[in-house]
């Protein structure tokens with residue numbers, strides 16, 4: 172039996188001696204590499220927190236003490252040492268362990284939301300609750316250097332610093348990277364501290380210095396800023412803002428179990444808010460991850476055991492966007508690009524390589540990204556802000572009041588729109604259409620293939636009097652789904668010779684699904700016209716006339732039903748006094764349990780077969796009614 176097989180909970184860790192712990196760390200790394208190569212997942216981040224997580228579970232008493240992981244993508248080790256090794260055979264899959272903490276999985280898990288920069292707010296609240304309940308419980312936030320660039324962290328720090336008596340431990344997991352190298356003034360100071368010669372000297376012999384390092388106050392980077400002048404000045408007492416009460420311990424070698432445990436015990440004993448600055452390496456212990464040039468295997472797809480590489484995938488929506496934006500950038504100097512710490516995964520890297528002065532990485536700070544874009548637009552630029560759909564949620568007010576209210580020409584490119592899959596319910600891009608439909612002056616396009624993505628992107632950046640957005644899915648993109656004709660902005664993809672009974676309006680990536688359902692329905696004698704609206708906010712007026720030419724309108728969309736395209740079209744038909752019945756098929760407005768994109772879509776009935784079955788039911792009733800009417804009034 173391996174040591175790892177003997178670990179069923181944190182208590183097993185606490186019994187181990189130093190030699191066993193070192194051996195266990197190696198076994199956990201081997202376990203991670205084996206399972207994540209098979210399933211895909213966040214290999215780099217988790218290899219970087221093996222020792223840190225082991226030390227946390229030895230020093231603190233989870234779940235009595237709450238350990239909260241920011242984002243949560245780096246919680247695999249936490250799961251491994253809290254009795255869930257077996258679930259890794261189906262990591263991030265139905266029936267296995269999720270790739271993020273899940274409360275229903277374990278009492279050791281607190282936060283399921285994968286949106287960054289929330290952990291400090293959670294521990295602020297948890298620590299208040301623990302104190303109100305009598306105290307005696309610690310709260311620990313594990314927050315990455317990337318997550319620390321998010322504004323919520325600073326809001327939380329401001330509150331945590333206000334109460335020096337609360338036992339809040341903030342472990343900064345500083346590996347210098349988000350997806351790409353972490354940016355920003357604070358990150359610079361962290362890295363300057365991490366890279367100062369003095370840091371190495373401290374590591375070698377000055378451990379007691381770490382334990383008695385005086386306080387650093389808010390803003391932390393002000394004290395770290397002094398690090399640029401040399402490590403000794405930065406840590407000298409007069410530099411610290413002790414009156415603000417956040418003690419700073421570090422930097423600590425995040426792969427040295429002894430140093431980590433010393434620092435964490437010191438933090439635990441302190442009894443007030445304290446930061447432990449752990450310096451780690453993403454991918455640590457696995458050279459293919461450490462040396463991975465793009466993002467140190469932040470996120471890997473399943474690796475083919477034969478080739479040792481991820482299975483080849485088709486051309487992605489993201490790659491089509493990446494090359495088209497770079498082309499547009501060559502034609503227009505006013506086009507600038509903004510990423511929130513996800514340059515490559517949102518496809519802005521090609522633009523950035525070609526126009527190094529015209530792109531900005533703002534850190535994991537979507538709110539700032541959108542309002543900064545409004546400023547860039549006011550200054551004469553046309554910003555393109557590329558974010559995953561789900562992360563736009565937190566920048567809604569900035570879009571509404573900083574961009575749209577001022578009618579500024581900002582283009583949002585929402586990647587991973589719709590059901591995404593293995594990253595769970597907080598990652599699905601199912602809220603954007605409901606939110607964007609609320610914004611006066613907003614224009615939203617939903618391309619159906621590579622050709623319409625390029626076309627609609629160009630149409631979007633041509634708009635100069637308000638915000639525009641494109642939304643497209645995760646994964647492979649169809650090259651071209653041709654239209655048989657275009658009516659205004661609406662593309663007709665399928666037109667029955669003798670006129671249609673049903674008008675099927677298929678939004679964006681669901682064009683293929685709509686066409687497949689229409690084929691099934693044709694086999695049953697139901698004539699279906701399939702159209703792609705292309706621009707879905709506001710609803711194209713052409714759809715009213717098209718609806719009036721049919722007995723039934725059905726909409727299919729890969730977005731939340733509440734406030735989605737179908738409900739917006741229904742309102743437009745009502746306002747036009749068009750009484751053709753409409754049925755809207757969309758993602759049910761709920762949090763969808765872990766599963767692949769196809770599994771989740773099948774669960775909610777968004778497959779060609781399900782759509783055809785439901786349309787058959789509706790159409791048959793309508794046709795029956797029509798026949799009955801005809802029989803009841805012959806000669807009419």
Ligand SMILES: Cc1ncc(C[n+]2csc(CCOP(=O)(O)OP(=O)(O)O)c2C)c(N)n1
Nearest residue numbers: 216285286287315316317318348349350562
């Ligand atoms: C609000 C938000 N924006 C973007 C992301 C995508 N994202 C997931 S992990 C990550 C990088 C996190 O970096 P860091 O906190 O340093 O953790 P590390 O991966 O280095 O351990 C990003 C940007 C997110 N989860 N939440």
Ligand SMILES: CC(=O)[C@@H](O)[C@H](O)COP(=O)(O)O
Nearest residue numbers: 242244285470516587594645
């Ligand atoms: C944790 C996080 O937000 C991302 O790393 C997430 O895993 C999305 O991954 P994809 O880029 O594969 O959609």
Ligand SMILES: [Mg+2]
Nearest residue numbers: 315316317348
């Ligand atoms: Mg990091």
